[in-house]
Amino acid sequence: MEKIAMTTVDGLPILAHPDGTRPPIHSDPTVDALRTAILGTETSLHHRVRAVIAGLGDRPSTGMTYATEASLAPDLLRTAIAALGGSAVAIANDPRLRGIVCEWAAVYAPHLLPVLTGHLDLSIATITALGNGSAYQRELLAELDIGESVGVLLLTELGGTNGADQQTTATWDSPRNGFWLDSPDPASWKFMPNIADTTTPKIGVITARVIVDGRDEGVLPLLSRVRTQHGVEAGLSVLVLPDKGWTPMDHALIRFDKLFVPGDGLLGGTWAVIGADGFESTVPVPARFHRAIATLGQGRLDLAGAAAAGARAGLAVTVNYALQRRPGGRTLMADRGTVRRDLVSALAATYATSVLGRRVQDMAATAPTGDQVVGVWSMLVKPLLAYTAHEVLLTCRQRSGAQGTLRTNWIQDWIGSPAGSDMSQETRLS
Numbered sequence: 001m002e003k004i005a006m007t008t009v010d011g012l013p014i015l016a017h018p019d020g021t022r023p024p025i026h027s028d029p030t031v032d033a034l035r036t037a038i039l040g041t042e043t044s045l046h047h048r049v050r051a052v053i054a055g056l057g058d059r060p061s062t063g064m065t066y067a068t069e070a071s072l073a074p075d076l077l078r079t080a081i082a083a084l085g086g087s088a089v090a091i092a093n094d095p096r097l098r099g100i101v102c103e104w105a106a107v108y109a110p111h112l113l114p115v116l117t118g119h120l121d122l123s124i125a126t127i128t129a130l131g132n133g134s135a136y137q138r139e140l141l142a143e144l145d146i147g148e149s150v151g152v153l154l155l156t157e158l159g160g161t162n163g164a165d166q167q168t169t170a171t172w173d174s175p176r177n178g179f180w181l182d183s184p185d186p187a188s189w190k191f192m193p194n195i196a197d198t199t200t201p202k203i204g205v206i207t208a209r210v211i212v213d214g215r216d217e218g219v220l221p222l223l224s225r226v227r228t229q230h231g232v233e234a235g236l237s238v239l240v241l242p243d244k245g246w247t248p249m250d251h252a253l254i255r256f257d258k259l260f261v262p263g264d265g266l267l268g269g270t271w272a273v274i275g276a277d278g279f280e281s282t283v284p285v286p287a288r289f290h291r292a293i294a295t296l297g298q299g300r301l302d303l304a305g306a307a308a309a310g311a312r313a314g315l316a317v318t319v320n321y322a323l324q325r326r327p328g329g330r331t332l333m334a335d336r337g338t339v340r341r342d343l344v345s346a347l348a349a350t351y352a353t354s355v356l357g358r359r360v361q362d363m364a365a366t367a368p369t370g371d372q373v374v375g376v377w378s379m380l381v382k383p384l385l386a387y388t389a390h391e392v393l394l395t396c397r398q399r400s401g402a403q404g405t406l407r408t409n410w411i412q413d414w415i416g417s418p419a420g421s422d423m424s425q426e427t428r429l430s
């Protein structure tokens, strides 16, 4: 009787020794060199993070509703933060650790990954880079730090978003010392940030066109609660969007109708601030949005790394299956020319893109925040790695036949990560 073990995921030896080290699985120098090229030299950090993320026990589910699956993310996020030292801010500020967390979440935690970059990169890292350290911002950051609230970026608008063309307005109210956020028309409604889940507090980094005394001061991010345990904030209307075909998330369509954000919610670094005379900026209006979103580059890199990690996992599972599966009891799948051609091509593409992603992550780890060269590389590697991973995983699913379509064999869920990255919010911001 043929023995079929489709997935290698459950069988991997995942636990490190108490000191964080583990003997290498292979001592072959070529294998060791390839592993270093792909994973870098932080072997013990990889083992520690892998043990934590695998220890969450998350897995592709079967028989759950879409909304129930989407609601698993916040608890997974809180548990992961606690197990990784207790501070999401510390994880977000450590590019190496953050990237490794995203990679292992892509492999082992299909319900955690969808909220990770929104929380770590797009919310916390933006506050760290552009915040003013005010009591208001510290309070919200403290909630994000332990995952009490989940961080989200509200940027894309229904009418289509390219660069700084967002139409949501943030009108400065000097006597109230704050901004009123409004959606002037349906085209300006924020389109599919994940804030529909009624049970989870959410904090948003919202991009809006700042209007001061009728003047357009450019598009800048503002920090605000968007949802608490008591519901959405006054001045926000949230419509739950339909289920999408992969990676359940609580996507929403969002309309602002006088959401009040205190002046301290402005995320303008030292160059766009609320001073004694109100709003002040040292940067020309057309350059403000791009200056503000320079921090998003690290999110691109993390998504790229996650996509490549998913492709590696998919290949491991498919090759493992191909070495056992003998369709009709005849030729081993792995001995068939067309199967070998597809898997070897996918393997080569995955190695090449994984190494490229690693090299850019190495550059980012030592470069100053917002470094332009790293920013350009991030814009290049994100689509390249996401598209490549998507194609590789589609090949894995096709080559695995019916088994590849079952969620219990993971490939289908791994496809969700690069599929989302292909389209997600950072694609056309330049």
Ligand SMILES: Cc1cc2nc3c(=O)[nH]c(=O)nc-3n(C[C@H](O)[C@H](O)[C@H](O)COP(=O)(O)OP(=O)(O)OC[C@H]3O[C@@H](n4cnc5c(N)ncnc54)[C@H](O)[C@@H]3O)c2cc1C
Pocket (backbone or CB within 6 Å): 118, 152, 153, 154, 155, 156, 157, 158, 159, 160, 161, 162, 190, 191, 192, 193, 194, 420, 423, 424, 425, 426, 427, 428
């Ligand atoms: C899983 C997922 C999660 C998301 N999460 C968030 C979130 O947290 N926050 C948020 O703000 N938004 C989020 N979004 C929205 C996301 O940012 C947009 O879907 C994305 O920017 C594309 O916008 P669009 O869907 O309006 O496509 P459109 O703008 O209508 O684009 C349609 C097509 O035209 C192409 N196109 C458009 N402009 C250009 C251009 N300048 N150059 C080349 N091609 C172009 C696009 O690539 C695409 O193929 C999410 C989307 C997805 C799918």
